[in-house]
Amino acid sequence: MTSLLPASRRSVREPGVERSDATHRRPLVLLATLAGAVAATVTLVVCLAAGVVGWFLTDAGAHGAPRDGLRVGALxxxxxxxxxxRVNGVHVTAVPLGLTLLCAVVVWRLGLRLGDSVSGHGPDADAIADGVRDWTVGSATALFTAGYLVVAVVTDRLAATPSTSPSLASVVVRIVLMCGLVGGVAVAVGSGRAAIWTSFLPVSLRAAAAAAWRILVWYAVLAAVVLVVALVVDWDGAVNVMSQLHTSPGAATLLIGLCALLVPNAAAFSGSYLLGPGFAVGTHTLVTPTAVVLGPLPMFPLLAALPDAGPTPGWTVALLALPPLVAAAASYRVLRRYPTDRWDDAALRGAGAGLLCAVGFAVVASLSGGAVGPGRMAQVGPFVFQVLLHGIATFGVGGLLGSLVATWRVRRG
Incomplete structure (x- = not known):
């Protein structure tokens, strides 16, 4: 990123510096394409290894062959x-968000390294500030995405069968979105362009975006804590499910690993529950702080965290106060770093942060659900539109309150 520093701020180069700067001017096409392919291959290899381990743990390799485990890992x-x-003719569309999160983290890390490697391409910081067009980030992101897509297409061709029939079109769309958003931002940050571009944005917008991200992170932690508490309270139920399945130690280990991959999904369900609209675990079911309607459920340990069907205790309504309190605390912490003594500006920042956070959480909620089985289990997940509406109101009020308190402190001090 030294190539983006203004010329007046650069120190006098020493004999070995020119050689080190050459590392930031390697061919962009090669670097970006290779980084995308590596990002996809890293997580793919982890899944392939997990598939082989799972194949062996199921029955010590008595049935099938290692290639069957490799195919399951690739799928x-x-x-x-x-x-x-498709599993035995049943279409399963739920996404294991734990694995998706791992893929996004790898894309982010390699995107940062790619951004640093290509920071010497394109105009310098002075030229960018003067409005010179810079296609470095866009070109690197597009090539990064292309490399990732090549690995995905090859994997689909080798692992897909007529009986499983995964949707390649959905994979392409999701990869383009993930690499474009996560990878593109990482490349911009790593190359130093993000710091230049964001310096032209209004302070209020930057403050609202920072507060929205903090609210979303804190709320995700809160939802995960509530999930863990609910699971611990009914731990006997989870143990009872494991005992009724009569699984071997290897199969039990495999089931626990699957539960770990679905913890982010369950946390999104928990967050939707705390906002009020709740979620469904089958057709014509409802899980909210004020009402719980359940039907027959599959034998799965994570489902032990569900509340009992029927009337809910009176204290569960108090859980609805947690989201606005978290939003207010997070907004207050962040917006103290962006002080303002204007009430209208403070209201705009707080309400904007709540709106952005609500949209972000609604996107996560939409990714957490899907079909997980036949019949009534084809509808499992949060009620996304209602979650969005409640999130706008809840996070908006909390963000507004935190922003106003921060501004009151500024005016008072």
């Missing part, structure tokens, strides 16, 4: 990118 990797799969 799991495709499912993390939204492919869906």
């Amino acid at each position: 799991g990797w495709l499912m993390a990118h939204g492919s869906g799969v």
